[in-house]
Amino acid sequence: MNAAFGMGDAPDTYTNSCASCHGTDLSGGRGPSLFNPAFLAERTDEQLHATILNGIPSGGMPGFKGQLDDAQIGRLLAYIRIRGGQLAQAPAAVKDPTDLIIKSKRQTVRIDVVAANIDTPWGEAFLPDGRLLVTERPGKIRIVDPKKKGSTPLTVTGTPTPWVRQDGGFFDIAVAGDKKNPWIYLSYAEVLPGYDKPLPGPGAISKDGPQLPPAMTRIIRGQINAKGQWINQQDIFRGPDSMYTQSVIHYGSRFLVDGKHIFYTLGDRGDMTHSQKLDSPLGKIHRVNLDGSAPADNPFVNTPGAIKTIWSVGNRNAEGLSYDPRTRLLWESEHGPTGGDEINIIEKGKNYGWGVVSKGLQPGITLQSKEGMVDPIRYYTPAIAPSGITFNTGNKYPGWKNNLFLTALAGQKLIRYQIEGRKIVEEEILWDQYGRTRAVIMGPDGLLYVLLQNATGGRVGTGQSTPGMVVRLVPQP
Ligand code: HEC
Structure with missing residues (x-):
């Protein structure tokens, strides 16, 4: 299904390079959620592309220049926007662990x-x-x-x-x-x-x-x-x-x-x-x-x-x-x-x-x-x-x-x-x-x-x- 969207390697790129800090759902991790539709609506692909290339060194966001090429970043952004829409409809929640x-x-x-x-x-x-x-x-x-x-x-x-x-x-x-x-x-x-x-x-x-x-x-x-x-x-x-x-x-x-x-x-x-x-x-x-x-x-x-x-x-x-x-x-x-x-x-x-x-x-x-x-x-x-x-x-x-x-x-x-x-x-x-x-x-x-x-x-x-x-x-x- 991912290939049909032309996203190819994007889910793997996200899992390997981004998920440890940005989380796997709408609430993010150390960094903000990238799948949040409100966040995405406020940013153009160009802005996001530049942040991913250069990072925000003082904020702990590493730059990916030399690790991800333009085409990979393009696929990653498509994936993030599509996944954001899907997650917004079915937000994940933490299970209550009491007495489990x-x-x-x-x-x-x-x-x-x-x-x-x-x-x-x-x-x-x-x-x-x-x-x-x-x-x-x-x-x-x-x-x-x-x-x-x-x-x-x-x-x-x-x-x-x-x-x-x-x-x-x-x-x-x-x-x-x-x-x-x-x-x-x-x-x-x-x-x-x-x-x-x-x-x-x-x-x-x-x-x-x-x-x-x-x-x-x-x-x-x-x-x-x-x-x-x-x-x-x-x-x-x-x-x-x-x-x-x-x-x-x-x-x-x-x-x-x-x-x-x-x-x-x-x-x-x-x-x-x-x-x-x-x-x-x-x-x-x-x-x-x-x-x-x-x-x-x-x-x-x-x-x-x-x-x-x-x-x-x-x-x-x-x-x-x-x-x-x-x-x-x-x-x-x-x-x-x-x-x-x-x-x-x-x-x-x-x-x-x-x-x-x-x-x-x-x-x-x-x-x-x-x-x-x-x-x-x-x-x-x-x-x-x-x-x-x-x-x-x-x-x-x-x-x-x-x-x-x-x-x-x-x-x-x-x-x-x-x-x-x-x-x-x-x-x-x-x-x-x-x-x-x-x-x-x-x-x-x-x-x-x-x-x-x-x-x-x-x-x-x-x-x-x-x-x-x-x-x-x-x-x-
Ligand atoms: C080592 C942790 C870490 C990794 C890995 C990481 N990020 Fe980040 N990212 C951050 C943090 C922390 C911020 C917030 C920085 C700030 O606001 O000062 C951030 C911010 C961002 C922003 C800017 C958010 C805004 O407000 O505009 C984007 C876009 C982004 N990251 C995308 C990615 C992508 C895509 C990947 C994977 C290719 C990735 N990041 C990997 C930690 C990380």
């Missing part, structure tokens, strides 16, 4: 909704008292009590205001230190302090709209008092002013607490040249003491000019970190460019190649592998947008002992892996239809807690802010 039974090869579980109406959840971490902190990307920390299922989560007051645009907002959260008075770690996108021009409103496009403000990932720690107020704030990471950029992508920001240390990831902020430079913190994984200082046994502490907190190099935008409890190998998930999403084992001082090698498509990168740069354990093309990773370290799921779990945004997936040493020996998709699946962690009760965005009734995954849920996987006999 998931039958995996080795374990059956029920999806138990702990809290709903959480706005675009990003990160989660348990407090010593068993309550769960959840960040909402638009800029809130919520306190969920898993023992009071369905109750309205508290909001922590006095937290900083993030820059909310595209990837930006509140990111991950972690709890570390003294059990009675723990530190709460928070990463977020912040506008350059002192920038005083008005911020552009929603819907403004970077190319023609008002100037975007310079922004950067900032990592802080603070404490939450009995009244739910954010107090005692301290800086853990703050880039130099010159590093604040109009780019609205690749902030990184996943934490992993490791006893007296904490790891954090920083993305390349849309400029891959950072990832190979030891004097830039971007495109790296960092390891610090709980106060943010560099431990003496970090790999680059004695390298002149190097940032001393760097643990690994050449990581494009890592959003997942977890230790295998058996081998103590550190597993990581990382967003690739167009295709080339990665699962890696991160080792001290190693170079994971971003900026020079990739299994995905990136203008300026021609190599897939290189001596001295570590290949991924697993990669995904087309992209699934991997956002969180965790090992099952508990014993509530006999069939999933020590298994690894990965969440994916564009792919809407929860994937399970059986790992032996450095190898994936079994891989199973547990779901792929309940919305953007953002994060997974182990609870103190030994259950897996998963963050879903857009989990009830809404359209399939979107980069916009939408309601989400905290769910846990309850083992079934």
Whole structure:
């Protein structure tokens, strides 16, 4: 049927090159939906053609010059306009996952909704008292009590205001230190302090709209008092002013607490040249003491000019970190460019190649592998947008002992892996239809807690802010 329209390769081109960011339906993904009739009506083919060729570098839209020729782009545009019309008549919706039974090869579980109406959840971490902190990307920390299922989560007051645009907002959260008075770690996108021009409103496009403000990932720690107020704030990471950029992508920001240390990831902020430079913190994984200082046994502490907190190099935008409890190998998930999403084992001082090698498509990168740069354990093309990773370290799921779990945004997936040493020996998709699946962690009760965005009734995954849920996987006999 496609051939009859003269669209030929267009559906495949869309799936391979565009769907990871623009989604497969009307609601889009990280980029806007290209199938939305209102969007299409406002743009001529010439305008769309130019955007596809040149991209919008500051907005995270790659240019396809050299990858797609004029005829291919013409067929792609025809496909987008026709498919847009079809989808408008039959919009897709996300299934409500409440109490669904998931039958995996080795374990059956029920999806138990702990809290709903959480706005675009990003990160989660348990407090010593068993309550769960959840960040909402638009800029809130919520306190969920898993023992009071369905109750309205508290909001922590006095937290900083993030820059909310595209990837930006509140990111991950972690709890570390003294059990009675723990530190709460928070990463977020912040506008350059002192920038005083008005911020552009929603819907403004970077190319023609008002100037975007310079922004950067900032990592802080603070404490939450009995009244739910954010107090005692301290800086853990703050880039130099010159590093604040109009780019609205690749902030990184996943934490992993490791006893007296904490790891954090920083993305390349849309400029891959950072990832190979030891004097830039971007495109790296960092390891610090709980106060943010560099431990003496970090790999680059004695390298002149190097940032001393760097643990690994050449990581494009890592959003997942977890230790295998058996081998103590550190597993990581990382967003690739167009295709080339990665699962890696991160080792001290190693170079994971971003900026020079990739299994995905990136203008300026021609190599897939290189001596001295570590290949991924697993990669995904087309992209699934991997956002969180965790090992099952508990014993509530006999069939999933020590298994690894990965969440994916564009792919809407929860994937399970059986790992032996450095190898994936079994891989199973547990779901792929309940919305953007953002994060997974182990609870103190030994259950897996998963963050879903857009989990009830809404359209399939979107980069916009939408309601989400905290769910846990309850083992079934
Ligand atoms: C890596 C993610 C990514 C990929 C892959 C990608 N895009 Fe985009 N695209 C974006 C983002 C993000 C924006 C919004 C940029 C902005 O508004 O600043 C965008 C914007 C656009 C726009 C402009 C929308 C407007 O408002 O005019 C078009 C057209 C477009 N993309 C088409 C495509 C096509 C066609 C493909 C595949 C050949 C593609 N994109 C692949 C991320 C992506």
